[in-house]
Amino acid sequence: MGYTPHTGSDKNRMLQAIGVDGVESLYGHIPQSLRERAGIGLPPGISERAVKKEMGVLAARNGTPEDCSLFLGGGIYHHFIPSTVDAIISRAEFATSYTPYQPEVSQGTLQATFEYQTLMCQLTGMEVCNAGLYDGASAVAEAVLMARRIQKRRHRVLLSRSLHPQYRAVVATYLRNMEGIEIVEVPWDKSGQSDAEFVANTMDDKTLCIVTGYPNFFGVIEDLAPMRDACNAHGALLITVTTEALSLALLKPPGEWGADIAVGEGQSLGLPMSLGGPGFGFFTCRKQFVRTMPGRLVGETVDHEGQRGFVLTLATREQHIRREKATSNICTTQSLCTLAATVFMASMGKSGMRHIAEINVARAHEARERLLREAGLTPVFDGPFFNEFVLEVKDLEPMLGRLESSRVVPGLALKQWYPELAQCLLVCVTEMNEREEIDQLVRTFTGKN
Amino acid sequence: MSGHSPEKTNHRAPRLLLFERGSPGRTAFSWPEELPSPQELIPSHLLRQEITDFPELGELEVLRHFTNLSHLNYSIEGQFYPLGSCTMKYNPKVNEAVVRLPGMAHIHPLAPLPLIQGALELLYNLERMLAEVCGMDHVTLQPAAGAQGELTGLMLIRAHMSAQGNPRKKILVPDTAHGTNPASSTLCGYEVTQVPSNNRGFLETEKVKQVMDEDVAALMITNPNTFGIFEQDIQSIAEVVHAQDGLVYMDGANMNALMGIAKPGQMGVDVLHVNLHKTFSTPHGGGGPGAGPVGVKGFLRDYLPVPRIQKGDGGFELGEDHPLSIGRVRSFLGNFGILARAYAYILALGGDGLEETSRMALLNANYIRKRLEPYYHLAFSAPCMHECVFTDRLQQKLGVTTMDIAKRLLDYGFHPPTIYFPLVVSGAIMIEPTETETPEILDSFTDAMIAIAREAKESPELVKTAPHSTPVSRLDEAGAARRLVLRWLAEDSVKTQG
């Protein structure tokens, strides 16, 4: 199977026009020693039917919510996706178009991106939003780098330990080659929120920013007022990180708390879990910082006839112009994913977004209540939460082992990231977990399975 | 109100934003369910008011809005994209179909390993396939895009150098490089030393020798380079770099020229990234998502990002215990949906099909080059691989620039080539047809280019004021940058004005 349309006579005609004998002559200038060892040791091509079959075999070996009860969150969530989303992002005009460098023939992508930027500003309560970054984790890393550009003389970063562990890992990777940046981890208190007293005592005039999950990795909704106060007292920047973007339809948005930079993962907004990617990183901030932002921006303008149009703007921050002095090396925007989010938010609308967020809150609270009451599990934190919560389970490991073949995944064991929470499980309940599944979850712990 | 007036099909009708459509209370979402008030469950000081100005549209309204927007885009399935260095090839439909299987789309990255064995096997196999095509020993699939691949690759180099006792200070980057190369170097804590290519379009060993010293961690080279020319001295250049214990990084953006023709791993390349959204056919999506896997030689294995996909006794595993690893560069396991498309592509083509892919990419590029040579100034006469670079030198004398030619092509129904890049060629017009285009399309594209060359002579004004037939005319980019409007606000609305 191949995607090259050339027939034998096509090739002959073209070779003749070029004036060479064979295709090999076109690369005869490459050293012989390289050419003779370039053969690809892979099986020959197969038919479309065979491709489908082989992919189907692999797919069948994965568990999905269709055949499993999953109570898994931790940064990737199983949410409802209206059919409008795939209908639009499957359109070749969007899926197979190039980066909109030629605005005259890219107004579709550009306007949709402008709408995305607006929607995310509305959702986060922030003033500006870029066109998108790779994922939530690299968005945090970029946010810290941006904070450093704004606060050049400061070197200390306060990072909540309750921020997603993989996000903290990516921040550490991005910062490992930046000289002199010190990361201080902020512990949590019994509510599961970042320890306000620790923040107040640790924050100083060398602190460039504090980074917190909102909600954090344990699902707990942070009260951001103490962090904002500490930032005000010392001139540091407040950076919020939201892995569950849908929560912002219900929670007080970062902008209202006074966040300087608000970032997160957008997968919840219309993208399938897809083993964790592709989703997109959203990146919003105060307008005064726009010139230090990473990534692309779409702006509104007019054409020669005065008609509304959209273009990529402030490109002078970017790598293709400023090269080694660019604000970031990024040149992708996860465009098709932010389009999915745009269609998702437009389809859900003002009332739908809130309603679905409320369903999450209701189901998760009901499930937690029942697990405490009926299964006698122990709560770990008493802070308010959105759709995830942490419970302590006796003999957690053997139990998870027993469940491996049962196709019920009651949550995420926290031990791998938090040794101090070795017996703890992070349970996520979304609108996609039906009542029967919650019954099944409870039975898993009561042993009445 | 906009919703009541018939939608004009004319693209020149004023375009409304989502926020200027719809009506309060309207929604495309239905999920009847009685719920407790959230105030009973979450303290009210943590809750928000309604989202001001958020869209309120019906389902058909939403679809029509975006369908009409889509009509304002060019796309591979609609038109030919001769964009140099971008490899805008056909994105096979079967790839789209298979990643939508529930067992591909709806799998959770933190699920117990027994529930993601199919996915891990796919990733494990894809690592090996890419390693084989590129002649490398190991591959990581974690980087989300080419630029993140570059950063990852440079971090691997830095980790290796540090382990030898000195991370070193500089990266050598040819003047033809993509802008991401120097930007990634800076992000990795390196200074950039630019190396000039010669006037025949490639890098000479002697030039590298002059700047190579013990402060240089690596040379970052693109091969074929952004002129579409194979770096013929690559092996001796690599020797010069290696002689001082430096490493060679290859930007594999142009890998579409090399499959089955030459393997980077045999040229002396120690680290490379490839762009799956170029060579391996995954859609560009209007600017992502992509994927930028990184391949390395064996001695760099221990530094690769974690987790690593490993084959254990009980199946595939995620290895976290690699103390020398640079860590994570992305959450979870990379852009799986993109990786799965590339996997389907490689399965379909096989080793022989990949080789034919590169051969036909070369044939198409050389055909275009031959047809346009009499009409446009060719930047370099060295043989070209999968793309060729012309300039506007002949047309400049008539007052017509590369920008004008590009915009005029839009009138002929073609997306312009990559223009003004590489930066070192004045007025560059960089054409990469890819292997999936028919000779008939190449004929009609080159006919259009030839017609524009004629117009530049006979009616230059026509070219200079192009485009004339696109949804919008030339846009005021300076105005956009001077007075930033980066989001819609109610007070600026067309709807409230109208």
Place this chain on the structure above:
Amino acid sequence: MSFPKGLKYTKEHEWVLVEDDGATVGITEYAQEELGDIVYVELPEVGEKITKDDPFGSVESVKAVSELFAPVSGTVVEVNDSIPDGPEMVNEDPYGDGWLIKVEMSDKEELKDLLSPEEYGEYLDQQKDVDEDDDEEDEDEDEEEKE
């Protein structure tokens, strides 16, 4: 192209108007034309010290960034406040309302290094010749190659 008398110039295409110890600085007609539509100008703050030949800010067009190099050393005493909201002024009136900063000079000796209008004009002419020569050489090279 105009080079007003009474101003001094630099090879970096800036102009300087000297009044006692004060110097007003802007970019030349030639510079604004080369840059194209100017969309943003980054300027120092009042009170900042600048050093001759070191960058003190930058000028951005849609697709390029150029650094501004200080023609003299001294302290910035005034910055043109209308530039942030109207960078196009630098295109429209580079020698007038498009001025950038005023500096209190610390070393008037440095003025000796600046060019007169005539010298600047000659310098521009020379630059043009150099560019054209470059082109010719390139063409010769190419022709050789094709043979």
